[in-house]
Every structure is written in structure tokens, then in C-alpha cells.
Amino acid sequence: MMDWQALRLSLLLGVLTVVILAPIALVVGRWLATTRLRGRAAIEAALTLPLVLPPTVIGFYLLVGLGPESPVGHGWISMFGQPLVFSFEGVLFASVLVNLPFAVQPTQRAFEAIGQDLRDAAATCGHSLWRTIWRIELPLAWPGIVTGAVLVFAHTLGEFGVVLMVGGSIPGETRTLALSIYDRVQAFDNASAARMAALLMAISLIAVTASFVLGGRSRKRA
Amino acid sequence: MPKGLSITLRQSAPIPLAVELVVASGETLALVGASGAGKSTTLRAIAGLYQAPQGRIVCNGEIWFDHQQGINVPGRRRRVGVVFQSYALFPHKTALSNVSEAMLDQPRRAREAIALELLDRVHLGDFADRLPRELSGGQQQRVALARALARDPHVLLLDEPFSAVDHPTRRAMHSLLAEIRRSTKMPIIIVSHDVEDASRGADQICYMRDGVTVEQGPTRVLLDTPHTHLSRWLKSEL
Numbered sequence: 001m002m003d004w005q006a007l008r009l010s011l012l013l014g015v016l017t018v019v020i021l022a023p024i025a026l027v028v029g030r031w032l033a034t035t036r037l038r039g040r041a042a043i044e045a046a047l048t049l050p051l052v053l054p055p056t057v058i059g060f061y062l063l064v065g066l067g068p069e070s071p072v073g074h075g076w077i078s079m080f081g082q083p084l085v086f087s088f089e090g091v092l093f094a095s096v097l098v099n100l101p102f103a104v105q106p107t108q109r110a111f112e113a114i115g116q117d118l119r120d121a122a123a124t125c126g127h128s129l130w131r132t133i134w135r136i137e138l139p140l141a142w143p144g145i146v147t148g149a150v151l152v153f154a155h156t157l158g159e160f161g162v163v164l165m166v167g168g169s170i171p172g173e174t175r176t177l178a179l180s181i182y183d184r185v186q187a188f189d190n191a192s193a194a195r196m197a198a199l200l201m202a203i204s205l206i207a208v209t210a211s212f213v214l215g216g217r218s219r220k221r222a
Numbered sequence: 223m224p225k226g227l228s229i230t231l232r233q234s235a236p237i238p239l240a241v242e243l244v245v246a247s248g249e250t251l252a253l254v255g256a257s258g259a260g261k262s263t264t265l266r267a268i269a270g271l272y273q274a275p276q277g278r279i280v281c282n283g284e285i286w287f288d289h290q291q292g293i294n295v296p297g298r299r300r301r302v303g304v305v306f307q308s309y310a311l312f313p314h315k316t317a318l319s320n321v322s323e324a325m326l327d328q329p330r331r332a333r334e335a336i337a338l339e340l341l342d343r344v345h346l347g348d349f350a351d352r353l354p355r356e357l358s359g360g361q362q363q364r365v366a367l368a369r370a371l372a373r374d375p376h377v378l379l380l381d382e383p384f385s386a387v388d389h390p391t392r393r394a395m396h397s398l399l400a401e402i403r404r405s406t407k408m409p410i411i412i413v414s415h416d417v418e419d420a421s422r423g424a425d426q427i428c429y430m431r432d433g434v435t436v437e438q439g440p441t442r443v444l445l446d447t448p449h450t451h452l453s454r455w456l457k458s459e460l
Contacts, residue, residue: 136312
């Protein structure tokens with residue numbers, strides 16, 4: 001049996017993560033692509049951490065950092081009257097954090113590929129920074145930005161460890177499709193698990209194929 | 223109001239610079255020297271793309287940069303036309319759009335009409351709808367020249383316009399530059415490591431070495447006089 005509620009929650013989590021991360025990735029990615037700051041490597045390394053750390057480690061830190069005893073968790077409870085952990089909002093927060101490298105890195109690479117000479121040419125054409133970003137950089141960088149968005153969406157659908165640690169597996173609140181598959185397997189309902197796994201794989205495959213197509217178009221243009 | 227361009231630049235790091243240049247209106251200056259001599263940095267400083275810690279750049283009486291007075295007009299407000307060594311054409315825009323891009327303060331129809339006129343002037347009127355990747359290197363360079371002229375610049379700067387192009391393209395560029403020299407009164411600076419190409423048609427030549435403008439003078443005088451720094455450098459290059 002398909003867990004439609006979990007599918008809806010996974011899709012909602014994926015879309016919201018993309019919506020929140022897109023502007024962050026644009027600002028951070030472009031800044032990293034153009035800054036000459038000495039600490040750039042350290043910032044890039046910190047942003048890459050979610051890629052290399054085990055999800056349980058990130059999940060543990062988030063559980064502690066967002067828990068009711070933490071300043072963030074305490075502030076959240078006083079504002080909204082309920083804890084941040086084991087809630088959809090908590091899972092969304094964790095998802096945004098975990099997906100930062102997936103969004104920032106392709107965006108950064110796309111802005112890096114533009115080259116300083118085009119920015120200089122735009123300046124000698126009389127363009128302000130904003131006009132250069134709008135008319136020159138964004139049209140050239142958009143395949144990278146979309147690739148980042150697609151990767152974030154696909155990765156969010158498949159995220160398991162961090163969601164389980166921060167959100168548990170509460171039906172309708174934090175139980176995503178990936179968690180639902182795990183629950184079905186635990187209950188020896190392999191037929192349902194197989195159906196949901198196939199669906200998740202199909203969605204991810206479509207998303208990743210789209211990102212490769214866009215990447216190919218971008219390379220052709222260059 | 224004095225016409226022309228005068229540049230004084232001083233810096234000790236990251237590369238030492240001691241630049242003194244004067245180019246009168248309607249004059250063409252060939253800025254020559256070995257790679258790493260500071261020619262392109264000087265060009266970038268004139269265009270407002272690089273700021274030296276000390277110096278003064280004045281164009282037609284208008285101060286573009288003066289570190290003592292704290293004046294530094296941003297590159298986008300300086301009326302400078304630049305032909306970059308890489309051409310730096312916007313790859314997602316057609317030749318016409320590339321040239322129009324330098325005139326966004328004008329209504330669309332007007333800027334497209336001027337852009338087409340400029341493309342005709344560089345013999346590319348029939349290629350207006352082509353993207354840069356659909357043009358040859360020489361054609362791209364001519365689009366870059368048309369774009370550099372689009373803002374009705376007070377100074378025209380060309381960075382290594384004769385390197386990485388074949389002989390016919392070089393000849394075409396020379397004749398275009400000769401035509402521009404005849405029809406405008408702006409100072410033109412051509413940066414090149416190739417003295418022969420750069421000096422053709424140049425009224426003045428300036429030799430740069432290790433960030434220092436060693437000598438500047440009339441082209442023929444400096445080239446024909448033995449024992450000038452330029453002659454000695456040319457001999458050492460042979």
C-alpha cells in the first residue's frame with residue numbers, strides 16, 4: 001500500500017527546501033565565486049561538511065542544537081508554544097542545513113565559469129553590479145542554479161538519517177517517504193516498500209536526468 | 223579645458239608600478255613591453271577596473287582618479303571603450319545585443335539602430351543576429367571593437383589586439399583602427415608586446431619595463447634612434 005501522506009510530506013519538504021535554499025545559494029555561491037577573502041577555503045570546507053559527515057552526526061548536533069534546552073529550541077517554544085525538534089519545521093530546518101552544499105556548489109561553479117573578463121566588459125558597458133548580475137551573470141549561470149535546485153530536491157526526497165534523528169517518524173508530521181519505506185520493511189511489508197522505493201527512484205532519476213540535461217546545455221553554450 | 227589623457231600611477235605591491243603617460247586628443251599611443259611589464263594593469267587602471275594606491279588619471283579635464291583628493295570614478299561611469307584581449311563578448315547575446323548592451327540608457331530602437339550602424343562600420347552588418355560562438359575570432363574582435371565604440375567613448379583602449387589572430391585579421395584590424403583614427407579625436411592606447419604591430423599608425427610609443435614607463439616619444443624617433451631603451455630591448459628580443 002502506498003503511503004500517500006508520506007509522499008505528500010516528502011514533496012512538500014523538497015519544494016520548501018528548494019524555495020528556501022535558492023536565494024541563499026545565489027547569494028553565497030556568487031559571493032564565494034567572486035570573493036578574494038583569505039578565509040574562503042575555510043568557509044567552503046564548512047559548507048561541504050554535510051556532504052562528508054555521517055547523517056547521524058549532523059542529526060545529533062541538530063537534535064542538541066534545536067532541542068528545548070538549546071537557546072534556539074527554547075526561543076522557538078516561547079514563540080510558537082511547541083518544540084522545534086520532532087516537528088515538520090525542525091525537519092525543514094535540518095533539510096536546509098544538510099542540503100547547503102548541494103545548492104551552493106553548483107551555483108558557485110556556475111558563477112565561477114563566467115570569468116572576470118565578462119564582468120569587466122559589463123562595467124565598461126556602464127553596467128552597475130545589479131545590472132551585471134541580472135543581464136549577464138544570471139542568464140549564464142541559470143543552468144548551474146537549476147542543477148543545484150534539482151539536486152537539493154532529489155536529495156531531500158532520499159534523506160533518511162537526519163530526518164529520523166531530528167523528526168522521528170511521526171505520521172503526517174515528519175514521516176517522509178524514505179522513512180515510510182523503512183517502517184514497511186520493519187513490518188515485513190516488502191510489497192509496499194518496493195512500490196514506494198520504485199516511485200522514489202523514478203522521481204530521483206527524472207530529477208537527476210533533468211540536471212544532467214541542463215548541465216549539457218550549459219557546456220554547449222560555453 | 224586640456225584635451226587628452228594623462229596618467230600617473232604609483233604602487234609598490236603586488237607589482238611595482240611607476241607610470242607616467244600623456245596622450246593628446248586624436249593621438250594613438252602604442253604601449254609596448256615584455257609580458258608582465260604592467261601594460262595591462264595600466265590599461266585596467268585607466269578603465270577603472272583596477273585601482274592603484276597612488277596616482278592621478280585625467281581625461282579631457284575630468285578627473286577620473288586622484289588619490290590625494292579621494293576621487294575614483296567607477297569604471298562604469300568613465301567613458302572608456304575597451305577591446306579586451308579575450309574580446310569578452312557576452313556569449314548568450316547576439317552581435318547586435320552585445321553592441322546594444324553598451325547603450326542601455328537609450329531607448330531600445332535607437333540603440334539597436336546605432337548598434338547596427340556600428341556593426342556595418344566594422345563590416346559585420348550581415349552578422350548582427352549571430353551569437354559569438356558562431357563568429358570567427360577576427361569577427362568577434364570586430365564586434366568587441368563596435369561595442370567599445372558604442373558608448374561614444376572619450377578614450378579607446380585595446381589590449382593585445384594583434385595577438386592570437388591570423389594575418390588577414392590583423393590587417394583588417396589595422397585598417398579599421400586607421401579609419402577610427404581619422405574619424406575621431408579621442409586618444410587611443412594600444413597595448414602590445416609586438417612593437418611592429420602596435421607601432422603601425424601610432425603617433426607615440428611608450429616602452430614599459432618592470433612596471434615602469436621607461437620612455438615615451440614619437441614612434442619613429444624612438445624606433446630609429448639607436449641606444450634608446452626601446453631599441454636595446456628590441457635588439458635583445460632578436
